[in-house]
Amino acid sequence: MEQLKKQRIARILGALLAAVLGALTILVAPHAVAAEGNPDLNRTGSITVHKYAKPTWQGLKNDGTEQTAPAGAQALSGIEFKVQKVEGLDLKKAEDWNVVSKLTAKDDAKVTANGKDYNLGVASSQITGAGGVAKFDNLAAGVYYVTEGTDSGNNNVTEKAKPFFVSIPFPNSSEWLYNVHAYPKNEVVQPAAKTLDDTGFKKVGENLVWNISYNVPNVAEGKDYSKAGVTDKLASYLKFVSAEVKVGDTKLDAADYTTSDTNNFVTVELTQSGLAKLKGQAGKKLNFALKTTLKELPADGKVENTGANFFINDMKKPTPDTPPTIVPSDKAVLGNYRLKKQDKDTHKILEGAEFKVYEKDTDTEVATAKYVGNGIYEFEGLYLKKIGQNEDTTGITKQFTLKETKAPAGYVLPTEGKTITVTAGKTTNDDLVYDNTKQTGPSLPLTGAAGQLLLTIGGVAVLAIAGGLYLYSSRKRA
Template sequence: MSLRSLRLRKLAAGIGVAALAALGAMGASGAAHAADPASPSNITGTTGTLTIHKHAGDPGAAGNGAEITDPDAVRQLGEALSGVQFSVQRVAYEGTAIDLTTAAGWDQAATATPANIASAPFSFANSTTVTTGADGQAALANLPYGLYYVTETNPGPNPIVSPVQPFLVSVPYPNQGTWLYDVHVYPKNKLNDTNPTKSVSAPDAPVLGSTVVWTVNAPVPALAAGDTYRSFSITDDLDDRLSYTGATVSVDGTPLVEDTDYTVSGNVKITFTSVGLSKLAGKTAVEAKISTKVMSLGADGQITNTALVNTNGSERETNSPQTNSGGLVIQKTDAATSDALSGAIFEVYDAKNGTLVAGPFTTDATGKISIDGLWVGNDSVTSRTYWVKETQAPAGYVLPADPWTEVTVTAGGTSAPTTVTLPNTQQTGPNLPLTGGAGSAAFTILGGGLVLAGVGTIVARRMRAQRS
């Protein structure tokens, strides 16, 4: 066997090992144009075809450049991935595209590897971008014979966590003593099929400014053999009504250290450092607890929050938990006139004779107390019962015999608070004499007697005057 034949065999064994990995037997189609052992001297034509077949799964045995045609082997390839983008670059040696129709070209190609291809004496003569179709295939026809460097540049809509490593492939491709002019490669990808979840806690106190904790549980996806965790992050774009206060992160229950294992930036992105990434291998899940304060109700009092978990560029979205709050307005009025009353004092409890939630509050000049927000529930729960206790009536009014009032607060914005009107009865004063009673009758009798006495005196004087 000649030295050049040995080089060709070595090159065929080394080119495209990562790319040609596929499950099942390899069919024998493709053009075998010569019965003699493959050598540059019996290459015919000047151009060939490269077809990239993209499927999900773990790489299997190395391919041989031929198309897979056996039905059982085709079924074992796994899900076809559409929308995956590849860059196909022709390799040059000392500035000239490698020509595989010559022995010198094969000698140059034999020294190329995916690791050294980007540095001298190698460079790239030209570049083409292709994208897989619905069948997972992308074909490049009329490729000049040469050595090509193939890079997966975009996963498209696919959650690829272990992209295929860049690889080299020749057109034509030596196969069992013949030349394949229609070359087929089967780079397979490991998909991220995890489903991260998110939940929200009840607040530490059911009023605005209290703390709620959003918990992200992110399963760690398995990688293809030989791959590593190159990046891992959790992004939680907080609602404007939330204020970030801190985060804790753990892997399989073991706490990590901020600024050593991960960093927190923006609003809010948790990014693993190289130290943190090294702790993911063989682990099951990452848990991140993100603490926030609810600062305002906004338009509807309903705050949803979704997180994105990114592993090696593969992004997965969590569900969207929700925390709900509503405003409460207490209106104090006169029971008889409905006039607003200031000076009444109230407290808010979670139950009758229960735990104090908020207060005390005092009604203003308009007779109102406006409580900006009370937590009413999470997710689909949008109302909650509270108990309002009047602890002091307005001056001159009576405190009700039962000072407790049950109120159902509903999630809503500042423009639509739950309103309750609570009247008070005015106090009564001491008893006063009745107009026309015993006292006035006595005065009437006395006055009448005095009038009669005066009339009698006048009559007596006149009678004396007549006698004389």
């Protein structure tokens, strides 16, 4: 009986102990999670980078919340961003929160605050996609250093966004943010233009000028322009001659830029004195005029020069392997012409003539023909016209006036010119046969049987006349 009583008391005490422990658990548990106003440092978060071109948006809230892009905002895809955690900071400590706002970048491996260095963790990289967005997920609580990397999207970024720090969580005025949005802006320059200047150009062997231009971008206050120039991988039928550079209407001095030509890869780059002259010229056109000689006519008659790039400030300097980014607005179109020279009567070929072509119905000389043998004279690479880069050359022709300016020895020089039609990209023969008539020779003396016969006839006639006169005189005397 006594034993049963003890067991009953034990069960009652066990139940009371369990109830007390349960109550204690309820009282203690809330202290394992953050109070309502404190950041939850056990929670992971994210950093979302939204990449846009300048100018800075009006009314943008720089508070870590997601913003609505204004109409016309230019999102930039293909730009790399890196995120590195700042080591040695514990956001559970109030004194470390005091350090966060004082952090500055020292190099790619360290940052500093109050004279103390903090190492950076391993970098995680993302490239902005459609809409210019790059998101870094599953980030533990801490402070992160965000830097901009390379531009693989041909955005023409001339000045990268400054590195910045983001804390997770981020102290917003209304709440702690665990998914933070950042909107760094880039200084970009619009794509460069490339145009053809054909002033005075008439044929193969003469010069064509290619103008590559872009607007001078802004630079941050206190910063200088670090580099500026263009590259052009010339087609094999072009030869680089020289370059001129202008900022707006002002021609730069020869000392303000350098030129190089390595296997037809031409680089024109501003020197320090040239870069200094860009100061205060933001928005003006920076033009590089590359003079080239057309050495020979391409098989299709089209002179295209499509290998150009440009660079300024933070843009990477192109190499010969860099794909071209500048599309020329136009191209030159040329054609050849041949004719055959022969004797009008015998049709035998003739050498020693000279031919020239002129602008139609004018005295403006264009080219002199070259004798290629077998009675054939050729005009190589006559300039027809300049057309748009995407225009088809099919059916493009131009008329010239052809004149023989020197006849072969012993032949008459024609006085009239002929109208010829030259077709783009082809050797136009037109079955043109240019005949020459022999000169009139000198008068020869009358000799041989024919001359003797004429003399005999003449003598007989004289005798007949004399006999007639004698008979007439005799009758008259009788």
